[in-house]
C-alpha cells in the first residue's frame with residue numbers, strides 16, 4: 001500500500017516534469033490546437049469573450065458540466081447525507097451537484113435562469129494567474145479567473161428588509177406576510193428582471209406557487225453581509241419622491257445585461 005502510494009507520487013512527479021504543470025491539470029480538450037494555443041485562445045479575451053456562446057466555451061471545457069462531486073469527502077462525509085443551510089430552501093432539488101451545474105443545468109437553474117459562461121467570466125488571462133507551485137512572496141496575482149464577485153452579489157446578497165419597511169429580517173417577518181413577497185411586489189418595483197440571464201416571466205409564475213422562489217435570490221442564499229444596490233426602474237404608480245437610500249441609484253440595469261422590455265430569457 002505504502003509502496004503503491006509512493007509509486008503513484010513518483011508517476012505524477014514524472015509526468016509533471018515531462019508534460020509541465022498545465023497539461024497535467026487540464027482535464028478538458030484543446031479543440032485540436034496545441035495546449036499553448038488553446039490556453040491563449042482569443043475567445044478568452046475581450047472583445048471576443050463578450051460574443052462567445054456556451055457551445056464555443058464548452059467545446060474545450062465540457063468537463064465543467066460533466067465533472068461529478070465526490071461521493072465522499074476526504075473526511076468521510078457522504079455527499080448524499082450532507083445538506084448545507086443554503087440547501088434547505090423549498091426550491092432545492094436533487095443530489096449534490098457542482099457549482100457550475102447548479103447555475104447552468106440544475107432543475108432550478110433551467111427553470112428561472114439563462115446564464116452564460118460570459119455572464120460570470122469576463123476574461124481569462126494566464127498572466128494574472130498565480131503560478132503553480134504557489135509563490136507566497138508574490139502577491140500581485142489576482143487568484144481569480146476574472147469573475148467579478150459583484151455578479152454573485154446580485155443573487156447572493158442580504159435581504160434589504162429595512163428599505164422595505166419590514167419589521168425585521170424575512171425569517172422573522174415572513175409569517176406576517178404569508179411568506180409571499182408578491183403581497184407587496186405585485187404593485188411595487190414591478191419593472192424587474194429584464195436582463196439576458198434571467199427568465200423574468202418564469203420567475204413570476206414560479207413565485208406565485210412557492211414563497212421561497214424570490215427569497216432564494218434575495219437573501220435566502222446570502223454569502224455577503226451587504227445587499228446589492230439594485231437599479232431602480234420606474235414602475236407604474238411610483239411616487240416622484242426618491243427615498244433617501246435610493247438617491248444616486250441607477251435607473252437601468254448594467255448595459256452588459258440589458259435587453260428590450262419583455263424579452264427576458266428568450
Ligand code: HEC
Pocket residue numbers: 022023025026027029030031033035037038039041043044049052056057058059060061117118121124129145
Ligand atoms: C480552444 C479551446 C478553448 C476554448 C474555446 C476556451 N478555452 Fe478556456 N482554456 C483552455 C485551456 C487549454 C486552458 C488552460 C487550462 C489549464 O491549464 O488547466 C483554459 C483555461 C481557462 C480558464 C482557467 C482555468 C484554470 O483552471 O485556471 C477559464 C476560467 C476558462 N478557460 C474559461 C473559458 C471560457 C469562459 C471560454 C469561452 C469564452 C473558454 N475558456 C474557451 C481552452 C479553451
Ligand code: HEC
Pocket residue numbers: 054057058061064100103104115116117118119120121143144145146147
Ligand atoms: C455563476 C457564474 C459562473 C458561470 C455561469 C460560469 N462560471 Fe466558470 N467559474 C465561475 C467561478 C466563480 C469560478 C472559480 C473562479 C476562481 O477560481 O477564481 C469558475 C471557474 C471556471 C473554470 C476553472 C476552474 C474549473 O472548475 O476547472 C473554468 C474552466 C470555467 N469556470 C469555465 C466555465 C464555462 C465554460 C462556463 C459556461 C459553460 C462557465 N464557466 C460558467 C463562475 C461561473
Ligand code: HEC
Pocket residue numbers: 086087091092093096097098099102103106107108109113120147149151152153154155156197216217221
Ligand atoms: C442570477 C442569479 C445568480 C447569480 C448571478 C449567482 N448565483 Fe449562485 N445560485 C443561484 C441560485 C438560484 C442557486 C440555487 C440553485 C439550486 O438550488 O438548484 C445558487 C446556488 C449557489 C451555491 C450553492 C450550490 C449548491 O450546491 O447548493 C453557491 C455556492 C453559489 N450559488 C455561489 C455563487 C457564486 C460564487 C456566484 C458568482 C460567481 C454566484 N453564485 C452567482 C443564483 C445565482
Ligand code: HEC
Pocket residue numbers: 160163164165166170177180181182183184185188189214215218227228229230231232243246
Ligand atoms: C411589506 C411589503 C413588502 C414585502 C412583504 C416585501 N417587499 Fe421588497 N420592497 C418593498 C418596498 C416598499 C421596497 C422599496 C420600494 C422603492 O424602491 O421605493 C422594496 C424593495 C425591494 C427590493 C429592491 C431593494 C433595493 O435596494 O433596490 C428587492 C430586491 C425586494 N424588495 C425583494 C423582496 C423579496 C424577495 C421579498 C420577499 C422575500 C420582498 N421584497 C418582500 C416592500 C416589500
Ligand code: HEC
Pocket residue numbers: 112113154155181182185188189191192193194195198203204207213214215216217218230231232233234252253254257
Ligand atoms: C434567479 C434569481 C432571482 C429570482 C428568483 C428573483 N430575483 Fe429579483 N433580481 C435578481 C437580479 C439578478 C436582479 C437585478 C437585475 C438587474 O440588474 O436589473 C433582481 C432585481 C430585483 C428587483 C429590483 C427591481 C428594479 O427596479 O430593477 C426587485 C424589486 C426584485 N428583484 C424582486 C424580486 C421578487 C419580488 C422576486 C420573486 C417574484 C424575485 N425578485 C425573484 C434575481 C432574482
